[in-house]
Amino acid sequence: MxxxxxxxxxxxxxxxxxxxxxxxxxxxxxxxxxxxxxxxxxxxxNPSIDTTASIIAAALQLFADHPDQWARLRDDRSLLSNAVHEIVRMASPLRAFARRAERDAVVGGTRIGAGSRLLVLFASANRDERFWTEPDAFDITRDARSHVGFGYGAHSCAGQGLGRLETTAVLDALLDRVTFIERRGEGERAVNNVIHRWHKLPLRLHS
Ligand code: HEM
Incomplete structure (x- = not known):
């Protein structure tokens, strides 16, 4: 590199x-x-290529598995921006990042000592049943903007606007032409400690 x-x-x-x-x-x-x-x-x-490729693949898989959501989006293109947030929430391609605690703190009743190393699990927070209603349901009409799939705070994703723009552009082009996304097999997840992504995802796009 x-x-x-x-x-x-x-x-x-x-x-x-x-x-x-x-x-x-x-x-x-x-x-x-x-x-x-x-x-x-x-x-x-480094953080821009696999993340975005992975979110686009995740979008296709989610819409293949939930054809009603694809039809809903085809009916109402104004849902696209929120749909992209919902895809990032569901797929959370960047599962987790590490942090080091600068000072003693208590989070959710657990004491964290200064200097401790923490693993912040964005993917877990994005399915937290204390925050989300039916967290495992893919619903492009829910308000998904509070997800933390791009991190949170001072170090949240510097390229989230671009990542969302690229995903929106691909989906927008597909919505013009594709009526139905068909899953053609189980696919295969990639082995990767950081990015949750597909290694193979067989699909057929019907126009
Ligand atoms: C949909 C695609 C993307 C996802 C899901 C994603 C996700 C994330 C996450 C979870 C973080 C960690 C935030 C934290 O530590 O709190 C991050 C950081 C970062 N991302 Fe992204 N990202 C995406 C696309 C991009 C793109 C396209 C770029 C650049 C053009 C980019 C550049 C960065 C940079 C520079 C950081 C580090 C920010 C910092 O530490 O201050 N990302 N991203």
Whole structure:
């Protein structure tokens, strides 16, 4: 990755006006070092590809398994933005991230000592039955905006607007043409400690 990114910086092989362009410009202006520039570019690349690909695949699987929801969305395209939130809630491709507690705290009745390492399970919170009604039901009409599939707070996902935009664009194009998404087998989950995604997902799109 480092090698790839160094080559990008050397050749200035970035989309003019894009996020990477801004980072390379800051390096050329001496505002960030070469190493910081490379790290920032990796920070843009690393969390953006598998997460978004995974959410698009999850969308297709959810709509294949819930054809009524696809029909509902075809009837009312204004539900699309909320549907994308509901897909992120259900699929939570980034299952969890680690944190280190800066000070002693009590969370949900459990004492957490300063310096402890924690695993924050976004995927679990997104199905928390104390918060969500019927958490395992895929319902594009529920208000899904409070999900934490993009994290929460100061470090919440820097690319969530882009991830949602890309997913919306793919679904919008499919809604024009596809009447029914057919599941053609069980599929296979990828083995991955961080991203919950499909390795194989056989589908047929009917127009
Ligand atoms: C649907 C797709 C995506 C999902 C589900 C997702 C999810 C997440 C999650 C859960 C976090 C951790 C937040 C935390 O630690 O509290 C995160 C962080 C981050 N994401 Fe995304 N992400 C997606 C797409 C993207 C894209 C497209 C980009 C970049 C263009 C991106 C860039 C980042 C960055 C830079 C961080 C670190 C933010 C920080 O620590 O301050 N993500 N993302």
């Amino acid at each position: 480092r090698f790839y990114v160094d080559r990008i910086v050397r050749r200035r092989d970035v989309e003019p006006g894009g996020a990477a362009d801004v980072v390379v410009e800051a390096f050329e202006a001496g505002k960030v070092s070469r190493s910081e520039c490379a790290s920032m570019l990796i920070d843009l690349l």
